[in-house]
Every structure is written in C-alpha cells, then in structure tokens.
Amino acid sequence: MRPFPAKGFSQVKAPKPLARSNGKKPKGDDAISAAWKKVQLARHPQRPFALDYIQRIFTDFNEIHGDRVFGDDQAIVAGFAYLGDQPVFVVGQQKGRDTKENIKRNFGMPNPEGYRKALRVMKMGEKFKKPILTFIDTPGAYPGLGAEERGQSEAIARNLLEMAKLKTPIIAAVIGEGGSGGALGIGVANKVLMMENSIYSVISPEGCAAILWNNREMIRQASEVLRLTAQDLRSFEIVDEIIPEPEGGAHLNHDSAAQNLKKAMEKNLKALVGLSPKALEEQRYQKFRSMGMFQD
C-alpha cells in the first residue's frame, strides 16, 4: 500500500491530522479564529461529501466509470441523474469517511485519469444537450509519481480549456475544500456556488504557512491571510452565491444542507437553461475573463 499523506496537497511535509493539532485557543484576533474555524468545518470528516449530496439532490443517479485511456479514478465520481424532471450530468470529487474508503478515494485527490473521466462525462453533457453539475471537494490534485507520468498538469489544463468551450450550462458547487488547480479542474462554470462553510484557495493554509513563516504551525494565520472563505470569495465576486448550511455546519444535518444546495442548483439552472449555447459559452468566458486585480 502506498503511504498517503494525512491531508493532501501542500508545499511541504504531510500535515498532522486535525485531531492532533493542539487544542489551545488560537492567538490573534477573531478573524484568524473565524477563518481557521471555516477550514476545520470545510475538512470535517462528518461533512457531507459529493455522494451524500448526490444521493439527496438527484433521483436515479447512475454512476459511470473510467477515462477510456488509463483507468478509473475513484477520487472522482461521475454519472447522470435527474434534478427534479431535468436530466443532468454530474461530476464530483469524493472523499472517504474512514481509512478504508479514504484509500479507495485517495483522500479526494484526483489523478489525471480522474480529470479525464470528468471531461469525458462533461463532453457527454454537451453532446446530449444536458446541463452539467459539479461538486468540488479536494485538498488538491494528487502530487504523486504516477500522476506526473500521466500528465497531471496536462489533464487539469485540458479541462480548463475544454470547460471554457462547452455549449451547455455548467454549475459548480464548492461543498468542502476547493484545493487549488485540482479544484478548478472541474470548476470552470457559468455559476459557482459555495457552501457557507467551504473554502477555496490557491494553496493550503499549511503550505502557505510553510512558505511564509517557515512554520506549519502558523496555519491559523495563513488561513486568514489567504482569504479563502466563501464570504471572502463572494466579496471578491469570484463566486456567485453562498449556500446556507444548517446551524453549526453541514455535518450536523446532511439533509438540510443538501436541500439548500438543491434549491440553489434548481434556481440557477432555471436561469441558465433559457440561454443559447453560444450565450452560455460567452457568459462563462466573460465571467473568468474579468477576474484579476491590477492597475492599467
């Protein structure tokens, strides 16, 4: 068995599991505690994962497998289902709740074949003129030897390019961790939603702390400076909508969290299905085209 890191892609050593981080109250102001709390909630092992949402939001979900090139990556689930009466294609990054399932799911860290499976299914969405719904929840794309051999960077890059062109509605929902390029690889959508306690970041707080302060223990501060909460991203207009979670976090009531996300997906889809394929592509292009902060 390959040794897996406790928690995904970061710039340095595998971080310690949450349980072992000291329980001391974090130093610094409330913002630091608040951001760190969101990180913990976003990574909570009892949080609803992609399949938990898929089972609750859709009916008749049929999972399909494989990238037709190399294999089937179980860190990404894909298939088709109904959202109410609307047939849709579904792609999601899937974490495991226990060690056994986490090994099967590679801790939600996709390999290139996962991104290629996702793209295959999304292209079916375009071919059969059905919307695509994606569920983002990954510490990052897997930084492994085989992943490099099989072109992790090419697989992600290809998805970014191809998703930009798809002539069908795409809605992406960040349900837990939006870990860098590994998250974006299924995230180029017409509408991007974020669960209230989810995060989306260019680097993990652990990786950021290591680079910035050469100290992994500074993750609380790193969580704050990265501005990675759903509320931060909404204020930057990077995401379109924050989906409320039940009191205390989605892990306390999966049904209620899924109900809220379902409502938001239905509402957003209703607004998109009336658009022409060309208009959908244009809207998605302009959405990402306008992102960036610079002085001209």
Added chain:
Amino acid sequence: MAWFKKPKKEITRAVGKKQVQVPQGLYAKCKGCGSILYNKELDKNFKVCPKCGYHYQLSSLERLYLTVDSGSFEEYDEKLDSKNPLDFPEYTDKIKKGQEKAKMTDAVITGMGKIAGQPASVAIMDFQFMGGSLGSVVGEKITRAVERAIEKKTGMVIVSTSGGARMQEGIFSLMQMAKTSAALARLGEAGLPYLSVLTDPTTGGVAASYSMLGDVNLAEPGAMVGFAGPRVIEQTIRQKLPKGFQRAEFLLEHGFVDAIVPRSRMKQTLGQYLKFFRS
C-alpha cells in the same frame, strides 16, 4: 554557429531601450557538468554550457533577443502593474524588489513581433520576478496577448518559466489559470496556432494551464516541467524520485511534449512551425 555571434548592440535594438543583464563575477562552476566556465564564455553561448549543453535560465529580455527578429518587437501592456488584492503581508515589498531585480513591472513581457520572419503574438516569462509566479498581471497580459493574436490573425508563442501560482494573490491567482486557458480555447477555435515553449522550470499553476496547451509543446533540454515540485512528491510518496524525473526528456517519453529543441535552434524551429500552420 552564427546565432551566438551577433553583436551585443543587437540586443538593445531588438528590445528597445531595455538593457540585458550581464552576469556578475568572472567564472562559475557549471551546474550541469561541474567544469569551470568563464561567464563571458557562457554569455557568448547564450547561457548554454559549451561542454555539456546545460541550459541556464534566461531573463525575458535575453529570451526576447534570441527569439524575436531584431527591431520587430512592439511591446504591449508594459505598465500593467500589480495590486495587493488580499492585503497580503509583504507582497507590495516583494513586487518592488522583483521590479528592481527583473527591470520589469511583472513576470512576463508581451507584444507583437516576428520570429524568423513570421508574425506572432509573443509572451515571455521571467523567473527572476517572484519566481515567474502567475498573478493577475501575468494572467491579464497573457490573455490580452492571446486576444491580440486572434484580432491580428497571427500565431501565439508563449515561453514559460514559473514556480506556479502567486500565493500572495490567493484566489485571483488561481483564476488566471482559467482565464488564460479560456482565451487559448478561443484562439484554437479561430484556427490559429499556439506554440508553447517550456523552459526550466515550469511547474504548478502555469504547467497546469497555458504552458501545457500548445498545439505543439516544445521544451528546452533538461527543463524541469511538472505539476507538483519534486520535494512535494518525495514527501508524499516517501521515496526518492528517479533520475531525470520531470525533465524535458521524461515528458517527451511520456507523451507531453512534442520535441526537445536546443536553445540554438529554437527561433528557427518556431519560425518554421508558424510558417507551416499559417500556410
């Protein structure tokens, strides 16, 4: 080989009033073969070790001089400058230092020029500026350069070198990957060629976006290209990586670059390819 005999003043002509840096010190030990090289000698050979062929990094101005026809280059967006959108600690300082070091506002030069007679929109990254990291300015300049290629119906050439996304710009940095890739999607739909040149090193968010999306991906010999840095991978899999892992030759073997082209032949190769695709 006439390509390294061109007089130095040509550099200035090719790139306008900007100056190309000459390395400090008299000699150094080659990173490739360990032999003692006179810097003058190395510089004359455009920073390729004459003994072992090790390709040293180039600044974007040096690369511009080697790639774009003398006097043909018109720079765009040279004043595009970074903000500090997250109020990230020390970022403003880092930009200032990068600007002093690299003598440019950010990590890429973009413009229109000719490569061996062929018109092209060109973007050349510079590793000296914050490790060639991809922030809003780099993403915007590259996107505009791609849109310019579409508008002027020319090919696109991007020379990449980057440590990845620019952490200090957080999510804005990440979204540049989507923005640049979307622009390249449109270039492709317009039937215009994109040649990606991978130089040492190209990793992270730049590898996982525009640099891997060429109709043709060309790499310099020995260039390290990959998604994750070797240290991260070693820590993940807890074993040493094989020799040559993530080098250009490894990528060629695994099917992710089309050809390895030595620096001395890059301009000519790009010109030939541009000519073919536009014929």
